[in-house]
Amino acid sequence: MTGDNEIFKNALKNSGLSNTKSRRQLFNIFVNSGHKPLSPAEIVNFSNETMDRSTIYRNLETFQKLNIIRPVSIGWKIKYELSEEFHGHHHHMTCIKCGKITTIHDDTDIDLAIKNLSAKRGFQAIEHTLDIRGYCNTCQNFKNPG
Amino acid sequence: MTGDNEIFKNALKNSGLSNTKSRRQLFNIFVNSGHKPLSPAEIVNFSNETMDRSTIYRNLETFQKLNIIRPVSIGWKIKYELSEEFHGHHHHMTCIKCGKITTIHDDTDIDLAIKNLSAKRGFQAIEHTLDIRGYCNTCQNFKNPG
DNA sequence: TTAGATGCAAAGTATTTGCAACCCT
DNA sequence: AGGGTTGCAAATACTTTGCATCTAA
Numbered sequence: 001m002t003g004d005n006e007i008f009k010n011a012l013k014n015s016g017l018s019n020t021k022s023r024r025q026l027f028n029i030f031v032n033s034g035h036k037p038l039s040p041a042e043i044v045n046f047s048n049e050t051m052d053r054s055t056i057y058r059n060l061e062t063f064q065k066l067n068i069i070r071p072v073s074i075g076w077k078i079k080y081e082l083s084e085e086f087h088g089h090h091h092h093m094t095c096i097k098c099g100k101i102t103t104i105h106d107d108t109d110i111d112l113a114i115k116n117l118s119a120k121r122g123f124q125a126i127e128h129t130l131d132i133r134g135y136c137n138t139c140q141n142f143k144n145p146g
Numbered sequence: 147m148t149g150d151n152e153i154f155k156n157a158l159k160n161s162g163l164s165n166t167k168s169r170r171q172l173f174n175i176f177v178n179s180g181h182k183p184l185s186p187a188e189i190v191n192f193s194n195e196t197m198d199r200s201t202i203y204r205n206l207e208t209f210q211k212l213n214i215i216r217p218v219s220i221g222w223k224i225k226y227e228l229s230e231e232f233h234g235h236h237h238h239m240t241c242i243k244c245g246k247i248t249t250i251h252d253d254t255d256i257d258l259a260i261k262n263l264s265a266k267r268g269f270q271a272i273e274h275t276l277d278i279r280g281y282c283n284t285c286q287n288f289k290n291p292g
Numbered sequence: 293t294t295a296g297a298t299g300c301a302a303a304g305t306a307t308t309t310g311c312a313a314c315c316c317t
Numbered sequence: 318a319g320g321g322t323t324g325c326a327a328a329t330a331c332t333t334t335g336c337a338t339c340t341a342a
Contacts, residue, residue: 018316041306052324073219093269109259117253118278123239126280132264134272164341198299
């Protein structure tokens with residue numbers, strides 16, 4: 001926890017940005033979310049009027065640029081979660097039918113392949129999101145939309 | 147093109163859904179987008195009042211369930227593009243700094259690793275999106291947000 | 293014929309903006 | 318002190334909903 005805070009403060013400092021009350025608060029909302037991805041609007045509600053909406057939106061954008069948070073597409077919407085520096089690396093498997101999301105933590109082969117590919121292209125990969133879509137165990141035999 | 151249309155029509159028919167004017171129109175917007183991912187709002191504008199907004203939103207949801215389109219997280223927003231059946235398989239590399247998106251078509255190793263992983267989990271993978279974030283060639287030496 | 297699809301209209305949410313006041317460094 | 322940040326307030330933009338009408342099969 002304390003370590004996370006250091007990383008956060010340094011990210012701001014290294015980019016010459018201020019360590020403000022709002023930014024600390026926003027960061028804490030993510031920390032306290034239990035790693036559940038949040039939409040901008042959900043954060044507005046969570047914050048319970050302690051920050052203005054516009055401040056939240058502006059800082060979400062800032063955090064994203066600093067790679068403090070990262071976007072995840074969850075079904076129909078986009079949400080944000082702490083980036084890997086805080087969160088640990090993982091991937092998602094989403095069922096097209098029932099919407100169930102499974103989180104995956106071990107995928108060395110995939111990560112290696114991604115690393116190689118990026119290097120080949122001269123792209124400096126910082127992190128990646130992988131969303132696998134298909135049918136979960138339960139839904140494999142009932143594919144009609146319902 | 148004609149082949150794509152067949153796939154589209156069959157997708158509807160196989161699920162017992164009607165092949166309506168609106169749906170054909172929406173499908174064509176994607177075809178004509180030159181494979182650029184589109185947000186719901188962009189589509190509303192594109193459609194130029196030929197369809198009602200509500201029809202567009204409802205059909206986007208339908209198309210997604212039928213796997214005609216798929217979501218892609220592009221920076222701040224979520225967008226849609228034709229699914230692989232129409233589009234061909236590919237991945238995105240997005241620059242955190244300038245937002246530039248590079249499309250990648252050859253990544254056998256990654257795809258193989260994903261296939262293996264899914265199999266191991268009893269998940270029937272239909273498709274996947276991979277978004278690699280980092281710094282593009284140009285931005286690698288200028289990492290401050292600006 | 294008729295279940296499903298659409299348009300309309302309005303309500304409900306979400307996001308962005310300019311500017312004056314404020315607070316980090 | 319001084320520029321980056323915030324709050325405020327209002328304008329925009331986006332998304333959803335119910336219901337009557339229409340249309341594809």
